[in-house]
Amino acid sequence: MEEEIRIHRRMTNILIASDNIITSLGFTTVENIRRIKACETGIRRWVDESISPLPFWASRVDDEELNELFSALAHPDDYTRFEKIVICSVRDALRNAGIDQHSARTRFIISSTKGNIDLLNPVINRFGDGNRVYLWQTAALMKRFFGLVETPIVVSNACISGILAVIYAARMIRLGLYDHVVVTGADLVTEFVLSGFNSFLSLSDGPCKPFDKYRQGLSLGEGAGTIILTADPSRVNKSSGIRVGYGFSSNDANHISGPSRNGEGLYQVIRKTLDKNNLPVDYISAHGTATPYNDEMESIAISRAGLQDVPMNSFKGYWGHTLGAAGILEIIAGACSLSENLLFGTLGYSEPGTTHPLAVIRETREARLNTCLKIASGFGGCNAALLISK
Amino acid sequence: MMKEEYVITNYCIIRNNRVWLNGNLVFEGREDPSAFFTSVYRHLDISYAKFFKMDNLCKLGFLAAEFVLRNTNFAQVYQGVDVGIILSNASSSIDTDRNHQQSIASRDAYFPSPSVFVYTLANIVIGEICIRHKLYGESAFFIEKDFYPKGMYTCVKQLLDDDVIKCCIMGWVEMDVKDYDAGLYFIEKQTGHTRGIAIFEPEKLLDLYQQRS
Numbered sequence A: 001m002e003e004e005i006r007i008h009r010r011m012t013n014i015l016i017a018s019d020n021i022i023t024s025l026g027f028t029t030v031e032n033i034r035r036i037k038a039c040e041t042g043i044r045r046w047v048d049e050s051i052s053p054l055p056f057w058a059s060r061v062d063d064e065e066l067n068e069l070f071s072a073l074a075h076p077d078d079y080t081r082f083e084k085i086v087i088c089s090v091r092d093a094l095r096n097a098g099i100d101q102h103s104a105r106t107r108f109i110i111s112s113t114k115g116n117i118d119l120l121n122p123v124i125n126r127f128g129d130g131n132r133v134y135l136w137q138t139a140a141l142m143k144r145f146f147g148l149v150e151t152p153i154v155v156s157n158a159c160i161s162g163i164l165a166v167i168y169a170a171r172m173i174r175l176g177l178y179d180h181v182v183v184t185g186a187d188l189v190t191e192f193v194l195s196g197f198n199s200f201l202s203l204s205d206g207p208c209k210p211f212d213k214y215r216q217g218l219s220l221g222e223g224a225g226t227i228i229l230t231a232d233p234s235r236v237n238k239s240s241g242i243r244v245g246y247g248f249s250s251n252d253a254n255h256i257s258g259p260s261r262n263g264e265g266l267y268q269v270i271r272k273t274l275d276k277n278n279l280p281v282d283y284i285s286a287h288g289t290a291t292p293y294n295d296e297m298e299s300i301a302i303s304r305a306g307l308q309d310v311p312m313n314s315f316k317g318y319w320g321h322t323l324g325a326a327g328i329l330e331i332i333a334g335a336c337s338l339s340e341n342l343l344f345g346t347l348g349y350s351e352p353g354t355t356h357p358l359a360v361i362r363e364t365r366e367a368r369l370n371t372c373l374k375i376a377s378g379f380g381g382c383n384a385a386l387l388i389s390k
Numbered sequence B: 001m002m003k004e005e006y007v008i009t010n011y012c013i014i015r016n017n018r019v020w021l022n023g024n025l026v027f028e029g030r031e032d033p034s035a036f037f038t039s040v041y042r043h044l045d046i047s048y049a050k051f052f053k054m055d056n057l058c059k060l061g062f063l064a065a066e067f068v069l070r071n072t073n074f075a076q077v078y079q080g081v082d083v084g085i086i087l088s089n090a091s092s093s094i095d096t097d098r099n100h101q102q103s104i105a106s107r108d109a110y111f112p113s114p115s116v117f118v119y120t121l122a123n124i125v126i127g128e129i130c131i132r133h134k135l136y137g138e139s140a141f142f143i144e145k146d147f148y149p150k151g152m153y154t155c156v157k158q159l160l161d162d163d164v165i166k167c168c169i170m171g172w173v174e175m176d177v178k179d180y181d182a183g184l185y186f187i188e189k190q191t192g193h194t195r196g197i198a199i200f201e202p203e204k205l206l207d208l209y210q211q212r213s
Helices: A004-012 A029-037 A061-071 A081-097 A135-146 A161-174 A189-198 A262-276 A294-305 A323-340 B033-044 B049-053 B056-069 B095-101 B124-133 B151-160 B202-210
Strands: A017-022 A043-046 A056-058 A108-111 A154-155 A181-185 A223-230 A244-252 A284-287 A371-378 A380-387 B006-015 B018-021 B022-029 B083-089 B141-145 B165-176 B177-188
Touching: A004 B095, A004 B141, A017 A029, A017 A244, A017 A323, A029 A323, A029 B141, A056 A189, A056 A262, A061 A081, A061 B056, A081 A181, A108 A135, A108 A323, A135 A154, A135 B141, A154 A161, A161 A181, A161 A223, A161 A244, A161 A323, A161 A371, A161 A380, A161 B151, A181 A323, A189 B095, A223 A323, A223 B022, A244 A262, A244 B124, A262 A294, A262 A323, A262 A371, A262 A380, A284 A323, A294 A371, A323 A380, A371 B151, A380 B095, B006 B022, B006 B056, B006 B202, B018 B056, B018 B141, B022 B033, B033 B056, B049 B124, B056 B124, B056 B165, B083 B124, B083 B151, B124 B141, B141 B151, B151 B177, B151 B202, B177 B202
Parallel strands: A108 A154, A108 A181, A284 A371, B083 B141, B083 B165
Antiparallel strands: A017 A223, A043 A056, A154 B141, A181 A223, A244 A380, A371 A380, B006 B018, B006 B177, B018 B022, B165 B177
């Protein structure tokens, strides 16, 4: 019996059954990818005193469209903005997957860094519910809204939250605990987060320029992404045919807000991921936040891993840094790359700007692809890597 | 293949101005959280200046980790990459979130600070423990309403089974205004030298956590 379980675990192929992306570029994966192909950015200048005393650059989800979409599901006034993008994203992905969300064999995971944090502002919190700011409350709301058997698991681990959530989802399926796992990542552009990154002087005055010589910081973005993983593609409507392999996390044990100088933690987690999956890497989807330190550290870690010639991009120039959603959005975009044999260009990049040269993809081009390595690093010294393949 | 057994080698509960190590009361204080954490730090008789820069959630996690790793020779036995940290709580970093919110509440007194903002993420406590003990292994932070060790147990057991890690610091670190509560465990594989104080299983984790409430 033990042996059977081991064999089952080794054999399990975990496939992406369905997905959704909600950002400034649209409310579906198809729409987002279409606009990425057209080299459009959703990052623009905003004058909005409710969020910042000064004008700022960010990628934001259209409020009117969101409310219109949500009003088909429930009354928009009864839910927060964060809850609405989460619910709309899950709903769209579920509709396309055809899995039974009410089954005990289906589990949900939410990934977010700050959830409903804007409710700490009494002007925004009109719900008279002090608990609503907590992410466990979001999980409880999801359980009620979608009629789930178990409360969703919540991962909150800075900018690697999304990748970690997918890694843990795949592990739970490999263990045989669930047949399907629905992973949603979301975060908002709020005054809370914007003022914090501003105090760090890490925001770009204009759309961010990942890996570029003249990059000056990140652009914040908001959005939600949902990815439905399944162990049994015969029981879903359709499957992308993209497999989710093994992934790991690591810590730099160096500094809580600055990445390690030698990229040690990221290098270690890349090595571990490559060893375990035992497949060559055709393409790297980097974190590429466009802060001077992050991109430099990534270039060191990628070079140390001997991957400096592998085509690499960052999606941050399209929809900004969406924090807890980022990993999910970029895994979905990576899956689209593999499906379509297309390497997406790094919007905002023009001149090499890291001490270790990288094969940054400038313009979208065709290429035969079988595997994608997704990496990210975050505050608290955390790093994560995950391989997806055809 | 022989089934490997995992054991809880140390556990620490910090709540109600008391610190319990493996069921024994090791420290008692009387002050508010900040002052209490400082007196626990003094009691430990260590020198680590970074402690005083931390927010209360990190101080609490840091102190509990000091206790569970104290009197172990884990630094000799394990490499940093082999040690995991899996933590959870209910309120994320809400204690510091409120401080940061306070600093942006008024346009006339708008002073967000990077040294506060950096602590507005739950997993910073993991980072602080990793820096202190030079731990580079697998880590994750989960949010749940109450400490419900079953999910975390499954996660840690799988990491140990798959040899992703060889030992793990795991548990609950909660901090919200005046309320704090930590229940941290050190989990190792059972060997001739490691006997442990209890078998690693979800019921036992919960039982030990609830004993000193």
